[in-house]
Amino acid sequence: MQDNITNHDPNCEQIQPDLAALALGETEAAPEVATHLRTCPACRATLREYIALASGLRGTPDLIEPPQHLRQRIIAAVEAESGTKAVPPAPAPTPVRQPRPSLLHRPTVRWVAAAALLLALLLWNMSIQRQLGEQRELLAAAQSQVAASRDNWSVMTRLLNAPDLHWYNLGGTTTNGHFWLSENEGAACLTTKQLPPLADNQVFQVWFGENGSYTSGGTFRGRDGMGWLLLQLKSLPKQYDTVRVTMEPRGGSATPTGPVVLEDKLANQQRV
């Protein structure tokens, strides 16, 4: 805190309310205040502290629960905006050649043209139906993925806000991460970074071990060298003191077989 404000200086004394009002957002300060601030380090320091205080005041209102629909509305807006960007532009329409009018006047040609048109319509309809079916499957898969992601993040949010949250730093040669755990929530999460690249037919597999015996916690693929896996405590072994991550064939292995990318001990006595 600055205690060196020159109280005997009438200018400093006089502009204290201006400094407070400026920090709180009143922008209609007199020009002489700006002039004084340019030449007075003590008042600039005071104003900086008032601005810091004002930033703290933003956290003080009574907490009000927003309406339940707001969360979904915001997420839908984000999905629409990010989804729109990902949609490829529609292909340019194929130009249709117009038949020569003179031929259409001939009855045989007219029948052949009508049959060809019917066949084309039939094929087009089948193609549309097939595309619609594929789109429905993709949409169902995407909806299922979004629903799963929401569930995961709901668990993750509860986990991160749990009063009994404990976590462990995991250090490897290159890869490192954290293991988060809440007994109350019955959930844990492993987050990793600086993972090595995976082949298409590989996954990272998480193991929990003690005395050389390992139990799988699940697999993940990661992205851009980072990855995470959400776990239910009830699915983990009762005793373990080590977390290990290995590279395994897609689908995972019964026991660790691939290269170890991360391994670290957990100190049980500090796990409350």
Next chain:
Amino acid sequence: MIVAVSSRTQSHEQDEQIVAMLRDQPSEGVALLYDTYGRIVYSVAFRVVQDHGAAEEITQDVIMRCWRTIHTYQPGRSSLASWLLSIAHNRAIDELRSRRGKHTRSEMSGDILDVLADEANPLDNVLLRGTIRDELLSLPLAQREVVELVFWGDLTRREVAERLHVPLGTVHTRLRLGMEKLRQTLGHLIHNEQIEEAE
């Protein structure tokens, strides 16, 4: 290896997670951002505009803006909460000014104030919420009222004087005393933030 982790580190770790998610998986990142800070953002917006519909719009704008401009967020400069609430407060004040036919805040900011605002280390308003709120509530009512009318109500001191039917000089005195008392009781927090920033 286990490291004792403070609530501040916990908050930083959580912010890192949110930022990474916002960049890589927008929907999930925004869901986590909203679940973590949506309530306080909504509360700040409502505190200013006093209108649930407008508070919803502002909250959506703030969360979307945070997602769109996450590349400009500087973790070393402030916590994600401070950044978010700063956007929320300014957006809500602009809404209020728009309703009153006033200029938006950015148009009125003086150059020296902008420079000082950049230099000031914002207090982590979510982590320190309880402490700051306690000190604010411990101010004499007359002083707190003036501080809040300027900060949340976006009133000038002259407008506060008219609203409270007191002389302008009285408003000046209450404002100075209130802010000075907050500075004395919370000054150590400001300096702790500065020390951590330097480290």
